[in-house]
Amino acid sequence: MTKISEASRNWWHEETEGIAFTHAMDMTLLHSEQSPYQKIEIYEHPVFGRVLTLDDLVQASHSDEFMYHEMAVHVPLLGRQRENAEVLIVGGGDGGILREALRHEFVTRVVMVEIDRRVVEVSKEYLGINGNYDDPRAELVIGDAADYVRQARQRGDTFDLIILDLSEPVGPSSSVFTRAFCEDFSACIKPDGVVLDSDSIFVGKDRAYFLQELCGDKDQNLVSIMQRERLLPHVAAYRSIVQLYPAAEFGFFLYSLDGHDYSTPVAELTGRHYNPELHRASFALPTWWRTNLGF
Template identity: 30%
Template structure:
């Protein structure tokens, strides 16, 4: 976007306009007050209190999370791969400095370590201050935080014996610095960092109503590396069009990504507001035209 931060607020309304990614439409949220606006070493960061969605985190002009609906994204991007895996013990999170994914990962008692790799420490600090409901697990005993570039971290992992059961890529939208996280090379690094039965999930940003060709190419790129690569989605009102795509890949071609092979315990399910095993499977069901465009054209 050409303008970012507080310049996107006019007459008391925040406007997310992205003609490149989402031409012809946008998102507006009523602003009660601006809580923070500055530029870190890596990106423009805006936090404001909205009238309907609580505190809102915006990076480079794009809404990343709001207090009211963030759980719909955090739960699905976390629990789909974790419940599709028989025994996830080591989890890696790339990005996710707001802490929402970490909060969900540590709900799984079987997980023994959760490593978060975030390049921008400012995001972590602001989330702890303004989004405490999300950034509540940074001091958890299972959590390690690495302040470095995700690509660099994965390259180091590939050159070592370190491997993970589940990798969650919670990056920004595929523009600017984050664009590299949606390329074939990145999927190759993810493949190298996984155990033999490992699963990776990544924010696919686009949804079937906005850029179906992009989704098709993303699935194609992932499918060139992984024997299983599938698209699913979650519904989040404050993401453009109210729907957000996720791409899930398995290193073992026999993996069943569409179904939870482990049931959440009563305690685990009681801590979730969006995810359940039925919605896990339903999230992979696509409209007929979208399914054929994504899978029959790859």
């Protein structure tokens, strides 16, 4: 067991202002910069390894990034028989989603649209969890995802899977937490495709809260927009944990045209976190989910 010295503490706090909640880690700052879009920092923790934060919010760590990345990719990709699958990653600057998507030979194209080149570069240098940007199937686009998706819609470009790997609705991500963006990505999904969204969830004494709504305007909550507007008429959910995300309870949300049931894997894969049994079990939702979140 790693022993942490009591002599010196370097407490870093992530604050969720909407419900006056904070969690803290004793970490050493390795890198800090202000890009044109956001504050990018890398910390070292004696137990959790290196931690990427954007605007003081945890994005990924060596200890648990695979929990999020594997569940975000393998459930929607292996929950349906596919050939020649095309994937769009919205955000994803640390590169972990790209890494997991490229594990599948049937994935023939992966477009990753990240607004901040420095997130990609800093993550490669300090975290090293990214997929291979030189893979011929991969296309890295540095630009605004809202613009990319709007232009993709105009040219009729569609995908089998769109993964919304977004930070909270502050800073550069705020442009995509809109109904217009939801309309655009809904038009870019194939008839048998699916959009994957996700968020941390807090359970309060009266109701459950999405982190998106706590960090920004309640009207900029993508899950609520999709549930209310039914731009893609079928909304389903599964769950996991990601230990360093606020509250640890983490939800994944599937938006589709045809309402396919993604709860049964069509192929075997065992990752560091993902396995077929966990795939199935992740769709078993607690009663409070059904009562508070409408699933």
